[in-house]
Amino acid sequence: MKEAFQRVGLIAKSGDERVIRVLKELAGLLDGLGMEAVLDKRLAEALPNWQSQISDAEVMAENVDLIIVVGGDGTLLNAARLLAPRPVPLAGINLGRLGFLTDMAADRAVEEMTAVLQGRYTRDHRHMLHARIREGDSVVAEDLALNDVVIQKADGGRMIEFETWVDDRFVSLHRADGMIAATATGSTAYALSGGGPILHPDVDALALVPICPHTLSDRPLVIPGKSRVHFILRGERSNQAQINWDGQQTSPVAPGQTVELQRSEQTTTLLHPPSYDYFALLRSKLHWGRSQDGNVPR
Incomplete structure (x- = not known):
């Protein structure tokens, strides 16, 4: 079991109601785990009652243990480039299309992010x-x-x-x-x-x-x-x-x-939940081995 996190930053794609829903779920999760949340200031207007600190993304990276990115791969790519000088790990929740980098599905975000926040994750360093x-x-x-x-x-x-x-x-x-x-x-x-x-x-x-x-x-x-x-x-x-x-x-x-x-x-460090499997990700996103009923034979 790895050490759990204490301060968690949140970056998300703005202008999407699904993002607001997921962020509210994460707020409850972080509060329940006794962790402090730091919100990207670009989201502050959409969440006026958010009980957390507000910060520029670049400054946030200097003061948190983990950043959760909510959106698509483009949102995570932008975060990775922006935060590259600061080696804080990223974990992605997918609200986009493919989701090769934001690999946690929105409908399982609380379950999988709970595991990550409690220290049950794999660390993945990308060039x-x-x-x-x-x-x-x-x-x-x-x-x-x-x-x-x-x-x-x-x-x-x-x-x-x-x-x-x-x-x-x-x-x-x-x-x-x-x-x-x-x-x-x-x-x-x-x-x-x-x-x-x-x-x-x-x-x-x-x-x-x-x-x-x-x-x-x-x-x-x-x-x-x-x-x-x-x-x-x-x-x-x-x-x-x-x-x-x-x-x-x-x-x-x-x-x-x-x-x-x-x-x-x-480098960019990605954190994956215990269920992460790169080949399963390829099968899912690229529809490998699908039969006519949409199932993947094992």
């Missing part, structure tokens, strides 16, 4: 990526990503042309809509829809997945997780591209600029 746009000696933009870093065309027009380098070794020249560089965590996100492989979270690797390449033999490539990757945009100045971090933060990339990425020193 993050650091990516920056460089022009000469200047850094134009930089950020962190838990799922993926994507370089892609900036509009609906022509494909972009770019070089890929891994550890200062030339890989290929691509003409495509872009390239996804995904962590094992992000292998079940955008990279999966682009035909990339599923990587178990314990696999220390990156998946490079071309987006709609002009050459059919331009296939996904799995490389060591410690690799340093460079994308160099080629073509005319009008050939605009962009980079995005976890589909949330975006910056333009111009020909001649370089996108550099590698594993970050920052």
